[in-house]
Amino acid sequence: MNKSGENMKTIQTQDLSKILKPYSNEWVALSEKANKVISSGQDLSQVIKEAHKKGEKHPVVTRVPKDYGNYVLGL
Amino acid sequence: MAFKFAYKKFPQNPNDAFPDHKQAQRPVIPITVKYEDKEINYLALIDSGADFCIFHGEIGQVLGLEIKNGKKLEFFGVTGEKESAYFHEITINVGGHDKHCYCGFSEFDNSKLPYGILGQRGFFDMFKITMDYRKNRIELTAN
Numbered sequence: 348m349n350k351s352g353e354n355m356k357t358i359q360t361q362d363l364s365k366i367l368k369p370y371s372n373e374w375v376a377l378s379e380k381a382n383k384v385i386s387s388g389q390d391l392s393q394v395i396k397e398a399h400k401k402g403e404k405h406p407v408v409t410r411v412p413k414d415y416g417n418y419v420l421g422l
Numbered sequence: 423m424a425f426k427f428a429y430k431k432f433p434q435n436p437n438d439a440f441p442d443h444k445q446a447q448r449p450v451i452p453i454t455v456k457y458e459d460k461e462i463n464y465l466a467l468i469d470s471g472a473d474f475c476i477f478h479g480e481i482g483q484v485l486g487l488e489i490k491n492g493k494k495l496e497f498f499g500v501t502g503e504k505e506s507a508y509f510h511e512i513t514i515n516v517g518g519h520d521k522h523c524y525c526g527f528s529e530f531d532n533s534k535l536p537y538g539i540l541g542q543r544g545f546f547d548m549f550k551i552t553m554d555y556r557k558n559r560i561e562l563t564a565n
Binding site: 357358359360361363364377379391392406407408409410411412 | 426428430431432435445447463464465481535556558559
């Protein structure tokens with residue numbers, strides 16, 4: 348239960364595995380809901396400009412690595 | 423007030439230890455990184471093992487920061503090699519809440535790092551965080 352006593356309900360995972368796979372080693376601008384790719388490329392500012400040109404006012408950017416790999420992170 | 427996010431799935435190559443894995447489910451959330459009059463929406467990983475927040479240097483550049491004018495910190499990170507980050511005072515917005523953040527902008531090898539890192543200082547000290555992997559659910563409450 349959380350602080351308010353409400354059980355945590357299951358929610359749908361957002362699956363980006365298929366839509367990001369073709370963009371290895373590129374910056375990607377996703378739609379505001381982060382469910383589709385609007386633009387991509389090596390230059391982040393150009394990727395954002397292109398997304399705006401395509402009508403996406405609030406793109407969400409992410410970097411697609413060469414390989415998502417198996418992370419055990421900690422800085 | 424709590425706000426909720428879903429876990430996200432990312433591509434992953436099967437390997438000897440996990441031959442059936444084609445996806446990795448990770449606590450990655452959308453945030454807005456703000457500096458002066460500019461802002462960028464960006465995906466970032468909630469990483470309790472990170473001591474601080476680190477974002478790609480290019481994010482800072484697009485926001486207009488002079489990255490190397492920040493305070494320099496050397497650390498060992500994702501690649502296992504010594505890396506540098508330059509810390510700046512910025513604002514992050516999560517779930518509609520603006521929070522001040524002293525955050526590092528790194529010159530990571532971009533071919534390796536997929537998202538920003540939300541660590542203990544600058545994120546965990548700002549929010550109460552509940553993560554439920556099996557229910558795919560991340561819940562944040564602003565402190």
